[in-house]
Amino acid sequence: MVVVVSAMSGVTDRLIQLARQVSPEADPSGREMDVLLATGEQTTIALLSMAIRAMGGKAVSLTGAQAGILTDHAHTRARIANISPEEIHRLLRGGNIVIVAGFQGITSGGDITTLGRGGSDLSAIALAGALGARLCQIFTDVDGVYTCDPRVVPNARKINEISYDEMLEMASSGSKVMQSRAVEFGKKFGVTFEVRNSFNNNPGTIVKEETAGMEQVVIRGVSIERNQAKVTLTRLPDRPGVAARIFRAIAEAGVIVDMIVQNISLEGSTDISFTLNADELPHARRVLEPILADLCAEEIIARDGVAKLSVVGIGMRSHSGVAAQLFEILSAGGINIQMISTSEIKIAVILDESEIERAARLAHDGFGLAG
């Protein structure tokens, strides 16, 4: 057994605060930030190892460097380049439980790095792949991935098995059980993992390669994302480079956009809409207003108070009429759809935020997801 641990609750934030105190003006150096942050996980590997030994077990801790987790040089958001698991194998052969510091690695030059958000999950999945582990269990504070948020849809069920792609679409649609980056890594290297609860022994959700049986379920789950805003630029000239100009400006300002929708043009002009987190709306307006004239746009229409509902399932690919079914369900409930966007395995709609919970319950029931 190999255990990957995170820092104790609050420790990483406290270390970041210390860094801000000594480096108030400039951004602290990424290299030094990583040396600092890596102490959080180094503390927990030692303590967990001691605790297991105190209970009579055999345990040895390894930092990311000692575990052979080699990364690139992108400090504070490094990517795992390679894992040399010889030391872990040696310790496992000696009958040890091996406790590895998550979230950290080392460059080929011997510098300490950290992996950024979702880093410990990523470490675990990458190690499971490198070690050829039978199973990788990700311990969280929920029982697994649900067909919808149980606080919104009381009869939501825990999903027993889900494909990587469905998990990714659920994650990008507001079901924040895990960071997408870790799921993508699992997909890339074919690592099956289980998302389960730290506080009970219930089986969790197995995330794995798509299997034939999975397509029989049309919709795997419904997810919602609140606190969204939509922005529309109206009557843009229908010519190349307009969309690029808009989203380059937005990206350079560091604003993260979610859905982007453009319909066909009528009378030589078109409208482009996008959604984003409502907190980012003022920022986006400040970026776009100065270039409005340049773009020859008529106006910006911006509104918050909207939310996104997504239905996700790889079964969609082989079942027609899923979109129509969703629209009918919402229509029957008297819920107006403001925007629509689809991918191969997801249909997402923007609704008024006040109606999002009712819409989720209607879709959940309508697609027969209840337990």
Add this chain to the structure above:
Amino acid sequence: MVVVVSAMSGVTDRLIQLARQVSPEADPSGREMDVLLATGEQTTIALLSMAIRAMGGKAVSLTGAQAGILTDHAHTRARIANISPEEIHRLLRGGNIVIVAGFQGITSGGDITTLGRGGSDLSAIALAGALGARLCQIFTDVDGVYTCDPRVVPNARKINEISYDEMLEMASSGSKVMQSRAVEFGKKFGVTFEVRNSFNNNPGTIVKEETAGMEQVVIRGVSIERNQAKVTLTRLPDRPGVAARIFRAIAEAGVIVDMIVQNISLEGSTDISFTLNADELPHARRVLEPILADLCAEEIIARDGVAKLSVVGIGMRSHSGVAAQLFEILSAGGINIQMISTSEIKIAVILDESEIERAARLAHDGFGLAG
């Protein structure tokens, strides 16, 4: 410039407490303790490096492992085996201030180790030796080594230069400016270092090889150690193995003994006395009382409330009459000497604790140490 740093005040104690919490019954594993404790210095190297960069300097941090500090496998009290300073040299050539984590190293097998008490001073002196540094400055909270404790002897002077041996005798006599282990390391590898104050720019005390001029000063300093106790075992049979039996029992109980005095035997029996910290006296009694009959000793006489006064100086070796001069000084002050012990460069006497401060002032003046 290479800077060696310790952990922040209180951090090491807090980490030890965490270890006790998870490992309440057994002693935590030394290996894991070292992984844990090493985070203290890893935190400060990153923060100091960031602080220097924020001020416009160029700084890079190195853990003990990254700095090439190789140790043996004796966890929590490792000895430095070798230093490979290539990485430090490379960074120095690049114009960096190199910030190294004190107190820690790495074994040939890649395990993190710590050096035990005085570890950061030791790291600094060892690095200065390996790098061929011109000077090694040890920053403390005092201006240097004094001819006597200035709180006791107001006209005590800071000593400008002192030999390793004198520094060692002063340290073992209660002048706790530095751990003896670090001084011994400096002596062994001929590293000249300066003990100076972190809070001002005053020149400190240079600790170095003995020079010809040093012998002209008969006494370098006077040091005192309070809270001592003395134990005498009376009328022991004068035969081989008796002293060994006593001090083996004491050592196995973990009691640290300071002076040991045995006088010639009269009428086939002898008395053996030793001193120790008064806090350890009950423990020592518990160890000795059961073996008293075995030893054929008459009785144990134990008393606390005594203190030790030492005069130290390599000049003693070439000046006769130093001991006599000390005894005369004390006698003229009406101070009774209870025990005497001498080494080549030190004379130590045990006095009543109530008289120790006056004795120190008399000795300090009597040997002309005042500024």
